[in-house]
Amino acid sequence: MPKSVSEEVNEQFEKAVDDHYNAIIKGEIKEGIEEGTASGVLVQEPLNAPPPPRPAGAPPVKIHCEDISKTFIQKGNQAVPVIRDITLDVYENEFLVVLGPGQSGKSTLLKIIAGLEIPDKGYVTLDGEPITGPGPDRGIVFQSYMLFAWKNVRDNVELGLKLRGVPAEERHAIADHYIRMVGLEGFEKHYPHQLSGGMKQRVGIARAYANSPKVMLLDEPFGQLDAQTRMYMQVETARIWEKERRTVLFVTNNIDEALFLGDRIVLMEGKLPGTLKTEYAVNLPRPREHTSMELLELREEIISNTELVL
Amino acid sequence: MAYQTVVVKESALVRALPWISVIAFFILWEGVVRSGMIPPTMLASPSQVVSAFIDKIGDPNPDGAIMFTHFKTSIEEAFTGYVLALLVGIPLGLAMGWFKIAEGLFRPIFELIRPIPPIAWIPLTVFWFGIGLTGKVFIIWIAGIVPCVINAYVGVRMTNPVLIQMARTYGASDWQIFKQLCIPSSLPMVFGALQLALAYCWTNLVGAELLAADSGLGYLITMGGRVARPDLIVLGMICVGLSGAVIGFIIDRIEKKLLAGIRR
Numbered sequence: 001m002p003k004s005v006s007e008e009v010n011e012q013f014e015k016a017v018d019d020h021y022n023a024i025i026k027g028e029i030k031e032g033i034e035e036g037t038a039s040g041v042l043v044q045e046p047l048n049a050p051p052p053p054r055p056a057g058a059p060p061v062k063i064h065c066e067d068i069s070k071t072f073i074q075k076g077n078q079a080v081p082v083i084r085d086i087t088l089d090v091y092e093n094e095f096l097v098v099l100g101p102g103q104s105g106k107s108t109l110l111k112i113i114a115g116l117e118i119p120d121k122g123y124v125t126l127d128g129e130p131i132t133g134p135g136p137d138r139g140i141v142f143q144s145y146m147l148f149a150w151k152n153v154r155d156n157v158e159l160g161l162k163l164r165g166v167p168a169e170e171r172h173a174i175a176d177h178y179i180r181m182v183g184l185e186g187f188e189k190h191y192p193h194q195l196s197g198g199m200k201q202r203v204g205i206a207r208a209y210a211n212s213p214k215v216m217l218l219d220e221p222f223g224q225l226d227a228q229t230r231m232y233m234q235v236e237t238a239r240i241w242e243k244e245r246r247t248v249l250f251v252t253n254n255i256d257e258a259l260f261l262g263d264r265i266v267l268m269e270g271k272l273p274g275t276l277k278t279e280y281a282v283n284l285p286r287p288r289e290h291t292s293m294e295l296l297e298l299r300e301e302i303i304s305n306t307e308l309v310l
Numbered sequence: 311m312a313y314q315t316v317v318v319k320e321s322a323l324v325r326a327l328p329w330i331s332v333i334a335f336f337i338l339w340e341g342v343v344r345s346g347m348i349p350p351t352m353l354a355s356p357s358q359v360v361s362a363f364i365d366k367i368g369d370p371n372p373d374g375a376i377m378f379t380h381f382k383t384s385i386e387e388a389f390t391g392y393v394l395a396l397l398v399g400i401p402l403g404l405a406m407g408w409f410k411i412a413e414g415l416f417r418p419i420f421e422l423i424r425p426i427p428p429i430a431w432i433p434l435t436v437f438w439f440g441i442g443l444t445g446k447v448f449i450i451w452i453a454g455i456v457p458c459v460i461n462a463y464v465g466v467r468m469t470n471p472v473l474i475q476m477a478r479t480y481g482a483s484d485w486q487i488f489k490q491l492c493i494p495s496s497l498p499m500v501f502g503a504l505q506l507a508l509a510y511c512w513t514n515l516v517g518a519e520l521l522a523a524d525s526g527l528g529y530l531i532t533m534g535g536r537v538a539r540p541d542l543i544v545l546g547m548i549c550v551g552l553s554g555a556v557i558g559f560i561i562d563r564i565e566k567k568l569l570a571g572i573r574r
Binding site: 135144149 | 470472473475476477478479480481482486491494495497
């Protein structure tokens with residue numbers, strides 16, 4: 001019985017495919033690298049390169065985010081992917097800054113670490129223990145201060161201690177220590193509405209430190225302050241951090257703030273879903289100057305990199 | 311200088327306006343009744359009301375009780391109902407605002423009962439409690455509990471969700487958040503309920519006293535109708551209005567003091 005035309009074509013095609021694979025096996029053609037040839041395909045670099053190997057002698061990992069993604073379902077069942085495939089390590093006693101423009105999912109990342117949001121994929125560990133919800137081992141400083149309006153400065157700072165049932169005398173001593181540390185001595189009896197924005201945020205910082213958390217999470221803490229106060233608060237934050245070493249994850253959209261404060265800056269992609277793009281080590285001595293040459297050079301580099309993406 | 315003087319004169323006039331308006335109102339009222347434009351069987355003049363009041367201070371006729379007894383009865387009833395409404399309504403509203411179980415259990419029933427006017431309860435109240443003080447207090451309680459529940463519920467619901475998140479990150483339990491965060495931040499709304507509930511209770515007083523009674527301001531009004539004495543009717547109405555305004559003013563002062571103490 002003679003073969004039909006279609007059968008013949010089919011046979012020829014199968015033979016061609018076989019030949020091609022035989023050639024690959026023999027090493028005559030390299031698959032996947034040769035651009036422009038019939039068999040070669042351009043391999044794209046994965047969007048999220050694996051994190052660079054840890055430097056030798058680096059401090060132990062405090063927070064580990066393993067491949068986390070989060071999608072919010074908005075009204076009308078519209079899915080908005082907010083962050084995607086984020087793998088990130090925060091080392092012990094490191095000041096890590098997550099830098100990204102608005103709408104890059106950086107606050108969501110912080111909330112996931114805080115345990116206030118649950119990732120759709122991946123997990124977060126703190127000291128190797130998986131995070132399942134909010135807890136006092138992570139001290140959070142919110143952008144909008146979030147003080148109790150009906151409590152004075154000392155009672156606000158004592159909040160976490162009181163919730164844990166620390167006796168009053170010990171509580172007062174700890175609160176006084178941190179109130180002094182943030183430079184609010186003499187304001188213990190003041191109520192939040194009597195304080196300026198910068199002072200309110202100092203209360204927020206003192207409150208977080210007073211609870212002696214393992215890590216500090218700061219979510220754009222100076223976003224509501226005027227430029228001058230903001231700069232001053234950065235200096236204060238650096239000073240406090242050097243005094244009270246703690247693992248810090250600091251989220252901001254301000255490059256100068258990131259450079260001034262961070263040991264390491266992780267740059268986030270500027271559109272949803274947020275992904276990690278690059279990482280910069282800021283190996284500059286402290287206290288830093290906002291206008292030092294090295295800082296400005298690194299600033300230039302980060303800005304040029306950001307513009308490329310946007 | 312001249313400009314300033316003009317301003318001062320104007321503000322004095324503006325300040326006098328409420329008094330002028332009230333005095334003019336009473337003069338007009340007196341004139342309308344005296345001239346016979348409205349027959350005295352339909353409306354009493356202010357002077358008649360005043361003389362009825364003076365008579366009633368010591369004379370229990372024709373309704374059977376002197377003025378002081380009327381006041382005492384009404385205030386007793388309204389106050390008992392009001393306090394009971396606060397004691398039950400505010401905790402219930404607070405709990406409904408925070409605990410899903412309380413909301414699920416009580417919200418549907420509350421939404422059903424809420425639109426029923428308190429006066430509609432009168433016949434059932436007579437079956438249940440007879441015509442004594444309990445029945446009247448019950449009507450007033452029903453009237454007062456609605457704003458208490460709603461305000462406390464909304465007050466808890468309006469607690470800043472980020473504050474709740476913040477408290478959770480400090481390890482606060484549900485009960486601690488409710489006690490230390492939701493209740494304090496709902497207080498302005500709860501204090502609003504003190505005023506609202508009082509107004510509801512007081513306005514439903516007359517309705518409650520439609521139940522057989524032997525004294526009370528609402529009773530004075532009904533009796534005035536029965537014996538065809540417009541002066542007694544108007545006297546009762548004015549007493550309800552004035553004393554309601556005075557109590558409202560006192561509560562307002564207390565509320566401001568308490569809030570100032572909390573907010574400072």
